[in-house]
Amino acid sequence: METRGKGSPIGRPRGFDAGEALEQAMRVFWKQGYEGASLTDLTNAMGITRTSMYAAFGNKEDLFRKALERYEEGPAAYVARALKEPTAREVATAFLNGAVRTSTRPDCPPGCLGVQGSLAAGDAGLPVRDMLADWRKGGVTHLADRFRQAVDDGDLPPGIDPLHVARYLMTFANGISVQAAGGATREDLQRVAEMALRDWPPA
Structure with a gap:
């Protein structure tokens, strides 16, 4: 993944908290279901851009799988x-x-x-x-x-x-x-x- 010096990866906002972002994604999926949760809904709740979401979690299906793991734990x-x-x-x-x-x-x-x-x-x-x-x-x-x-x-x-x-x-x-x-x-x-x-x- 391309980075700029010692800063955050490109597309990832400063102070990005992957755990908190995943928690918010889990709640969106929980409330709206997989298909009902749009990428805009997810990224808005997570407080990150689509680029950041893909870089940190993969595509929507990958994100759901990680959200389900968080739910199970x-x-x-x-x-x-x-x-x-x-x-x-x-x-x-x-x-x-x-x-x-x-x-x-x-x-x-x-x-x-x-x-x-x-x-x-x-x-x-x-x-x-x-x-x-x-x-x-x-x-x-x-x-x-x-x-x-x-x-x-x-x-x-x-x-x-x-x-x-x-x-x-x-x-x-x-x-x-x-x-x-x-x-x-x-x-x-x-x-x-x-x-x-x-x-x-x-x-």
Whole structure:
């Protein structure tokens, strides 16, 4: 990348904070979805030029991928924390409670970036739609692995299908996100999460 002396790369404004810029891009994608977020929307929120965006993050799809990684490490970090809970029921409870909290944060857009990001996608958005489908599938896989361990430990009944339980929870979590984006309150969604666990299988 061409630079001028010891200063910032050409096109990058003085004081450019890549972390903060990526945070703002994540929020734009979260609120508007991949296709709904124009380059103008993104660069205005990030406080940089298009040249700076391309130099620092690549094209729009690359930027979205980095924004999704930031989302996973930040707002969606509840998933990794939930997997460390000592029992399967506590894993499920922490997972759904985390989905409720993240989808209804007062300082963030409602819903989940991983669900809202490409609900409506034309041809240009298909790679991102597939990226998000793989991301959600990875979440199911991690949950299923944890519940398989719970079966082995006697924490879940031996005849239960860990993958089925994981998909059950992910379906509820995705539904929570969609409902939050539609205006459902945290209190309402918390009751939904509690209902989802009412018939949790006994060990």
